[in-house]
Structures are given as C-alpha cells and as structure tokens.
Amino acid sequence: MIKITILNDTRNSRKDIYNNDDGFSAYIEVNNNKFLFDVGPNDNFIKNAKKMNIDLGxxxxxxxxxxxxxHGDGLEYFNKKVKLIAHPNCTYRRWWKDDHSHYSGLKLSKEEIENRFDTYFTKQPYQFFENVFFLGEIKRKMPVVLNKWALENGDNDEILDDSGIAINTPNGIIVIAGCSHSGICNIVEYAKEVTGNNQVLAVLGGFHLRELGEETNKVIEYMRKNIKEVILAHCTVDEVCDKFIEELSGDIKISVTEVGKEYIYNNM
Ligand SMILES: [Fe+2]
Ligand SMILES: [Fe+2]
Structure with missing residues (x-):
C-alpha cells in the first residue's frame, strides 16, 4: 500500500486545525517504509503530523x-539523525535575483546539515527503498527558462538540484515533485527513464506555474496525453489550477491538494 499525506502546503482550508505556510511537505508510506518528502519552511510539518497521529519518530x-x-528549512526542527537524500547543490547559497537581500536558500549550512543528518548527496538516480527512487539531476529535454534566481557570485541559478521521486507500481509510476523548477514534464519523462516504466499513474506536486500562457498550456496537453491522475500543489497558482480543472476534467482525474489531504494507492 502507498499512502501520501500532505503535512504542509500553500493551501489550507482547515486553519482551525492545521498550521501552514507557503511551502511543501509530505509524509509517505510505501508498504512498511516511511519517509518525508520535503519538510516545509518551519515546524508546521511536525505540529500537523502530531494532529494527524503520524509518528515522525x-x-x-x-x-x-x-x-x-x-521546502527545506523545517530540517532545523527535526531532531532525529536520519538519512537525508538530496542533490549536492541543495546547500548552495542563493537569492532572488532582483533583490539580493532576499535569500531563498536553506538556512542551515552544508556543514550543519552534515552534522545533523546522515547525508546522501547524489546527482544520480538512487533507489532508496524497494520501488522508490530519488531521481537526482533531472535531464531537461524540454527547455526551462530560469532567470529569477542568482547564486552567491551573481551567476544565474539554474536550480539543477530540483528533483523528485518516483514510486514504481504495477499500474504505473507515481511521481512526486516539490517545485518543478526542472519542468514537471522533464521530471515525469526522466522518472519513466529511471524506473523503466512508461505508464504514469499519478503526478503530485508544485508545478511552479505562476500564470496562464503557453507554458501552462503545454503542461496541460502533456498531462492529458500521459497521466491518469494529477494532483496540483504548492506553487501552482489558483488561476492555473482552475485552468487545469477546466481543461482536464473528464479526461483524467484532476484535483488541487492542501494540508491534511491523504492519497492511498492499494495496488502495491
Ligand atoms: Fe516552492
Ligand atoms: Fe523552489
């Protein structure tokens, strides 16, 4: 059984119960293996997990x-020394380009992260549980334009560390992404290559689509042709979500997620 529970998301209609801030965190069970995919910007994921009776211990x-x-500043609040899997560039110091005073990287330094966790930084795909893959550096077959972020030396930040995971099931793969700065279609295509499975059961994540237009239309058409279920999260703005629902309803299963949502796939 696969169970995905949203611990933090930009959307939260249950503010009377759950905490949330802009960002993403999900708790995932694949049979007996339990892990977190992202930890959000603070300790919301821990507070919400408690309310959901999820034992993060x-x-x-x-x-x-x-x-x-x-997606990562919540690491500061997680006190158990667990394995941490990510692309090596994830500890880069980075900023929004138009305002160098606005820091967008992780608060903890590489050294602090290495002290707190058993880090496994890799650009290569890595199967960390049976049928569960960290994708590593995504092959960007379809072009992505990234010009909003800068590294410490002023160079453009291509956010090459942006990755995702794929869970291989007999009914197709489930792909989960954080922000999809690598392009969600590139992530799904690479997930197919890594798992050797061309069927895609579901895609869940932030698609980093901030406006209507050509890019959003391309992603919608890709989803229509390739995916059975799409769950929109985090950095997919409301008008884009509305467009996805308008265009894809009836063709595929489509929804927008929020804190507290749970997705169960019984086909493992
Ligand atoms: Fe994000
Ligand atoms: Fe991001």
Whole structure:
C-alpha cells in the first residue's frame, strides 16, 4: 500500500486545525517504509503530523526536492539523525535575483546539515527503498527558462538540484515533485527513464506555474496525453489550477491538494 499525506502546503482550508505556510511537505508510506518528502519552511510539518497521529519518530529517511527554504528549512526542527537524500547543490547559497537581500536558500549550512543528518548527496538516480527512487539531476529535454534566481557570485541559478521521486507500481509510476523548477514534464519523462516504466499513474506536486500562457498550456496537453491522475500543489497558482480543472476534467482525474489531504494507492 502507498499512502501520501500532505503535512504542509500553500493551501489550507482547515486553519482551525492545521498550521501552514507557503511551502511543501509530505509524509509517505510505501508498504512498511516511511519517509518525508520535503519538510516545509518551519515546524508546521511536525505540529500537523502530531494532529494527524503520524509518528515522525518512525521515519528513517528524508528526501529534499531542492534547496529552497520553503521546502527545506523545517530540517532545523527535526531532531532525529536520519538519512537525508538530496542533490549536492541543495546547500548552495542563493537569492532572488532582483533583490539580493532576499535569500531563498536553506538556512542551515552544508556543514550543519552534515552534522545533523546522515547525508546522501547524489546527482544520480538512487533507489532508496524497494520501488522508490530519488531521481537526482533531472535531464531537461524540454527547455526551462530560469532567470529569477542568482547564486552567491551573481551567476544565474539554474536550480539543477530540483528533483523528485518516483514510486514504481504495477499500474504505473507515481511521481512526486516539490517545485518543478526542472519542468514537471522533464521530471515525469526522466522518472519513466529511471524506473523503466512508461505508464504514469499519478503526478503530485508544485508545478511552479505562476500564470496562464503557453507554458501552462503545454503542461496541460502533456498531462492529458500521459497521466491518469494529477494532483496540483504548492506553487501552482489558483488561476492555473482552475485552468487545469477546466481543461482536464473528464479526461483524467484532476484535483488541487492542501494540508491534511491523504492519497492511498492499494495496488502495491
Ligand atoms: Fe516552492
Ligand atoms: Fe523552489
């Protein structure tokens, strides 16, 4: 059985129960293996897990989608020394380009992260549980334009650390992404290559689509042709979500997630 529970998301209609801030964190069980995919910007994921009766003490692995604060600063609040899987560039110091005072990287330094966790930094795909793959550096077959972020030396930040995971099931792969700065279609295509499975059961994540237009339309058409279920999260703005629902309803299963949502796939 696969169970995915959203611990932090940009959307939260249950503010009376759950805490949330912009960012993403999910708790995932694949049979007996339990892990976190992203930890959000603070300790919301821990507070919400408690309210959901999820025992985070039982996990032994955290996967980081990429090194942006809204996906990784929660690391500071996680006190168990577990395995941390990510792309090596995730500890880069980085900023929003138009405002060098606005830091967008992780608060903890590489050294602090290495002291707190058993780090496994890799650019290569890595199977960390049976049928569960960290994708490593995504092959960007379809071009992505990234010109909003800069590294410490002023160079453009291509966010090469932006990755995701794929869970291989007999009914197709489930792909989970954080922000999809690498392009969600590139991530899904690479997940197919890594797992050797061309069927895609579901895609869940932030697609980093901030406006309507050509890019959003391309992703919608890709999803229509290739995916059975799409669950929109985090950095996919409302008008884009509305467009996805308008265009894809009836063709595929489509929804927008929020804190507290749970997705169960019984086909493992
Ligand atoms: Fe994000
Ligand atoms: Fe990001």
């Amino acid at each position: 039982a996990i032994n692995t955290i996967v980081l989608s990429h090194g942006h604060f809204d």
